[in-house]
Amino acid sequence: MAPISDLSNHLANQFLIAMPGLADPNFEGTVIYLFEHTERGAMGLVVNRPTEVDLAMLFDKVEVEFKSKSETALLLNQAVYFGGPVQIERGFVLHESGSDTVYSSSLTVPEGLTMTTSKDVLEAVAAGTGPSKFLMTLGYAGWGAGQLEKEITLNDWINVPLSREQMANIIFDTPSAQRYERTMSHLGFDPSCLSGEAGHA
Template identity: 50%
Template sequence: MAKQTKSLHTNLHDDATQSAPMTSRHKFQVKSEDDNNLELNLTNHFLIAMPSMMDPVFGGTVIYLCEHSPRGAMGMVINRPIELTVAGLFDRIDLKLEIIPDSHPIGKRPVIFGGPVQDDRGFVLHTPVGAYSSSLKVTDEIAFTTSRDVLEAVAAGDGPEQVLISVGYAGWGAGQLEQEILANGWLTVAADARILFDLPLEERFAAAIKLLGIDPLMLAAEAGHA
């Protein structure tokens, strides 16, 4: 399962004055035990946990992959809320929510458990990309930002149009995610921004599976007979 790999998140959280991390878009190959090659570039894809996923940290999750390269991969769980609202998070980090809650629902939204790496820090997945101090541009429309200025913009009411705020993220070392996929730990599918930002959290797992043309109930039934 995803590990808290120091080599990966050190790059992600360098000082905000440094360039955004891991911007390459390489394709590479992983050799399985039967010598078949698997070529992967899963940036801007969903990882969907298979029923066989025994790790309780990731069971039932959908992860949006923000970066995937020969050095590893990182992403954010997008469907597991924690018992903390955005307004509560802002209180904890001494950030005043200046927008009026009745006119803007952001303060009432739940914060997401993004993954086990640096789960004491806040991270923001958002669209449009904008110009913030430390962002990883995932696509022309979506960015993953690690700097406080994006939260300040959200609190002031002039942040990105759509945001997903998490504590922690998921990270894999070189080759680790590929081996988990070969072991049938994850399904993969190109990401859908509607699922990422618009759907209620509890609907995202089923919606992501349906992108593959799979009935979620059938998948659950297969797991029950495994």
């Protein structure tokens, strides 16, 4: 295994796919977008596990008034996703980069997407001036220094590097139930053929 320092940011802006042998119920069958990977650890958001909470319920809870008239029902019915088991009370908004709007607390992944945690992005969505495509999650997935690298060597995860356009299509335009298979299809093999044993596929 390469030294951690050599892997800094190596997997940021990639998908992680949970392998069949991963028994953790938090991550079984998940696709994760990694927005940070450094020698201190890694952070990402599960993008294929919608919850029973929708934006209407979330906006009501955080006291944001929905003012936009266009596509109101569609937006309010949009599911909030389980982003991971860490800080599940905190919201994370994954959206496309390139907007002229600057939010208070955002991380733009080079050549990738933007992750915003400040309330102003929700206020912008409510006003009809926010990102046109976004995914709202509660919580995130986190790994300590060297933890993700170890889990990959144990065959818990496989990483999938894609273009920003391909990732955005999977996250924002593909039904959640199809995101695992769609992501896996870019590797060119059937996930049902994978072994759950470390070192074998």
